[in-house]
Amino acid sequence: MASDHTRSAILAAAERLYADRGFGDVTLRDIVAEAGVNLAAVNYHFGSKDELIAELFVTRSIATNRERLRELKAAEEQGGGRAPIEVILHALVGPTLRGCLGPENQRSTAARFMIRASIESVPPIRRIKNREIDHLRKFAGAMRRALPDRSDVDIYWGLNFALAMAHHTIRESERLTKLSEGKCDLDDVEDVVSRVVSVATMALTAGKAETKAPARVAAR
Amino acid sequence: MASDHTRSAILAAAERLYADRGFGDVTLRDIVAEAGVNLAAVNYHFGSKDELIAELFVTRSIATNRERLRELKAAEEQGGGRAPIEVILHALVGPTLRGCLGPENQRSTAARFMIRASIESVPPIRRIKNREIDHLRKFAGAMRRALPDRSDVDIYWGLNFALAMAHHTIRESERLTKLSEGKCDLDDVEDVVSRVVSVATMALTAGKAETKAPARVAAR
DNA sequence: GATAGTTTCATACAACTGTTTGAATTGCAA
DNA sequence: TTGCAATTCAAACAGTTGTATGAAACTATC
Numbered sequence: 124m125a126s127d128h129t130r131s132a133i134l135a136a137a138e139r140l141y142a143d144r145g146f147g148d149v150t151l152r153d154i155v156a157e158a159g160v161n162l163a164a165v166n167y168h169f170g171s172k173d174e175l176i177a178e179l180f181v182t183r184s185i186a187t188n189r190e191r192l193r194e195l196k197a198a199e200e201q202g203g204g205r206a207p208i209e210v211i212l213h214a215l216v217g218p219t220l221r222g223c224l225g226p227e228n229q230r231s232t233a234a235r236f237m238i239r240a241s242i243e244s245v246p247p248i249r250r251i252k253n254r255e256i257d258h259l260r261k262f263a264g265a266m267r268r269a270l271p272d273r274s275d276v277d278i279y280w281g282l283n284f285a286l287a288m289a290h291h292t293i294r295e296s297e298r299l300t301k302l303s304e305g306k307c308d309l310d311d312v313e314d315v316v317s318r319v320v321s322v323a324t325m326a327l328t329a330g331k332a333e334t335k336a337p338a339r340v341a342a343r
Numbered sequence: 344m345a346s347d348h349t350r351s352a353i354l355a356a357a358e359r360l361y362a363d364r365g366f367g368d369v370t371l372r373d374i375v376a377e378a379g380v381n382l383a384a385v386n387y388h389f390g391s392k393d394e395l396i397a398e399l400f401v402t403r404s405i406a407t408n409r410e411r412l413r414e415l416k417a418a419e420e421q422g423g424g425r426a427p428i429e430v431i432l433h434a435l436v437g438p439t440l441r442g443c444l445g446p447e448n449q450r451s452t453a454a455r456f457m458i459r460a461s462i463e464s465v466p467p468i469r470r471i472k473n474r475e476i477d478h479l480r481k482f483a484g485a486m487r488r489a490l491p492d493r494s495d496v497d498i499y500w501g502l503n504f505a506l507a508m509a510h511h512t513i514r515e516s517e518r519l520t521k522l523s524e525g526k527c528d529l530d531d532v533e534d535v536v537s538r539v540v541s542v543a544t545m546a547l548t549a550g551k552a553e554t555k556a557p558a559r560v561a562a563r
Numbered sequence: 564g565a566t567a568g569t570t571t572c573a574t575a576c577a578a579c580t581g582t583t584t585g586a587a588t589t590g591c592a593a
Numbered sequence: 594t595t596g597c598a599a600t601t602c603a604a605a606c607a608g609t610t611g612t613a614t615g616a617a618a619c620t621a622t623c
Contacts, residue, residue, distance in 0.1 A: 129600080129601080147465075147466065150579080150580070150581085151580080151581060151582090152579090152580090152581095160601085160602095161600095161601055161602050161603080162581095162582090162602085162603090163582085163583080163584090163601075163602070163603090164600085164601070164602090165581090165582095166581080166582060166583080167600075167601080168600095171581075171582080172580095172581060172582090242464055243463075243464055244462055244463055244464065245367075246367065253518070256518065256521060256522050259522055260522070263522070275523070275526050276523065276526050276527055279519065279522060279523035279526060279527050280527060280538055282522075283508075283511070283512060283515070283519050283522075283527070284508050284511075284539075284542055286511065286515075287507045287508045287510075287511030287512065287515075288503075288504050288507045288508065288511075290507075290511060291503070291504075291506065291507030291508075291510060291511055292503060292507065295503070295506075295507075298473070298476065299499065299503050301476060302476050302479055302480070302483070302499060302502075302503075303495065303496065303499035306495050306496050306499060307496055307499050307500060307503070318500055319504075321546075321549070322504055322542065322545070322546040322549075325542070325545045325546065325549055326541075326542040326545065329541070329542075329545055349570080349571080370609080370610065370611085371610080371611065371612090372609090372610085372611095380571085380572095381570095381571055381572050381573080382572085382573090382574095382611095382612095383571075383572070383573090383574095383612085383613080383614090384570085384571070384572090385611090385612095386611080386612060386613080387570075387571080388570095391611075391612080392610095392611065392612090564623100565622105565623090566621100566622085566623080567620100567621095567622085567623100568619105568620085568621090568622100569618105569619080569620075569621095570617105570618080570619070570620090571616105571617080571618070571619080572615105572616090572617075572618085573614105573615100573616095573617095574613105574614085574615100574616105575612105575613085575614080576611105576612080576613075576614090577610105577611100577612090577613100578609105578610085578611095578612105579608105579609085579610080579611105580607100580608080580609075580610085581606105581607100581608095581609105582605105582606080582607090582608105583604105583605085583606070583607100584603105584604085584605080584606090585602105585603105585604100586601105586602090586603095586604105587600105587601080587602070587603095588599105588600080588601065588602085589598105589599080589600070589601080590597105590598090590599080590600090591596105591597090591598090591599095592595100592596090592597090592598105593594100593595085593596085593597105
């Protein structure tokens with residue numbers, strides 16, 4: 124019914140501003156100015172500022188989660204209900220890394236927004252992240268099936284470390300570039316993914332029967 | 344000259360409140376009420392709210408950094424200028440993890456404050472963290488000496504992943520406990536440290552000449 | 564005990580925040 | 594056209610925030 128024009132103009136403007144300047148110093152007035160709409164429009168269409176932020180974040184994060192599960196499901200079906208651990212980990216961290224890294228000049232607004240969301244932790248986003256546990260449990264299940272000898276504790280630690288490496292690399296990508304004087308190429312996303320997967324795989328399989336050496340994609 | 348009483352009362356109250364409720368919703372008025380001093384005292388003694396936060400964070404983080412360097416130096420001196428990679432990594436992540444984890448009921452205010460600081464990323468703290476690069480370079484140097492065959496890129500990635508696992512585990516300790524239904528024991532700090540060190544060591548030594556298997560401390 | 568310097572205090576300031584209101588406008592159906 | 598609901602708008606609201614001010618109280622020195 125509604126033209127929806129104002130609504131999506133707000134969403135686009137908000138995402139752009141949050142991506143560029145962070146949640147801390149973007150006010151509703153900044154957003155409506157950028158969107159060219161009236162101040163009251165935000166509350167009319169979204170209810171509150173927090174709900175606007177939540178909608179932005181939910182949209183992007185269900186897209187990522189769907190992609191993760193799609194990859195996971197495809198892998199498990201192909202393997203008859205059991206996928207190799209590398210592939211599971213790839214499905215876990217691949218979509219996130221691909222969604223947030225990549226050459227800066229061609230990095231989408233959505234990507235920059237998600238980086239912000241992972242650096243600054245504002246209440247509405249934190250609330251949503253806390254509901255991610257069910258989603259992660261699905262991966263824990265797949266990992267258990269892939270490594271039936273492994274204890275639950277080790278599985279959870281492996282999962283934790285995989286997410287750790289992915290998220291920290293996103294959060295601190297600038298610092299890593301500076302620290303390594305550009306030697307670590309964060310733009311080569313597939314290299315980053317395979318590094319994370321490789322280390323997480325080692326973490327999960329160390330001290331047990333041999334698995335095939337995790338493939339390392341050549342940089343650039 | 345000054346009695347210093349007001350000053351330290353403010354520091355203590357601020358640290359306590361920030362630790363409990365986060366930076367987001369603690370105002371100067373909350374702090375001075377808790378400290379039992381006048382509102383103007385904060386600006387008189389610290390200049391501004393941001394400088395108060397910065398002083399809190401700097402105090403704690405130089406303590407951690409000093410401890411890190413102390414461990415590193417001791418290890419390198421004992422090894423004649425070259426320390427085993429496990430020990431270097433231990434010096435890198437041990438102090439941080441020990442300072443932030445541990446049984447909740449006996450967790451110090453300082454520890455809880457540092458956890459907050461690593462979850463919420465407020466401007467004055469971010470500014471300080473950005474100056475940590477020189478400190479990290481010292482560890483990169485030690486790691487290079489320990490693993491002369493390794494490329495710089497691999498060294499930096501290993502360093503990045505070690506910090507990733509430590510910081511993410513601190514940030515998301517609550518979620519990991521919930522996800523694992525308590526199976527991952529975050530209170531057993533030395534177990535956490537050795538898990539992180541062990542994985543980071545594997546990341547740095549994989550595919551090269553054998554090193555001795557990193558020691559795994561039994562839990563509890 | 565007067566003096567000078569430091570510290571405390573109550574209070575006001577000035578700016579900014581997200582939100583609400585009620586009237587104006589628009590778009591669409593009858 | 595008329596009528597009705599959805600949308601837009603300017604304006605104000607109500608609250609909070611960090612900071613500044615100038616007088617009062619205190620402290621130590623001479």
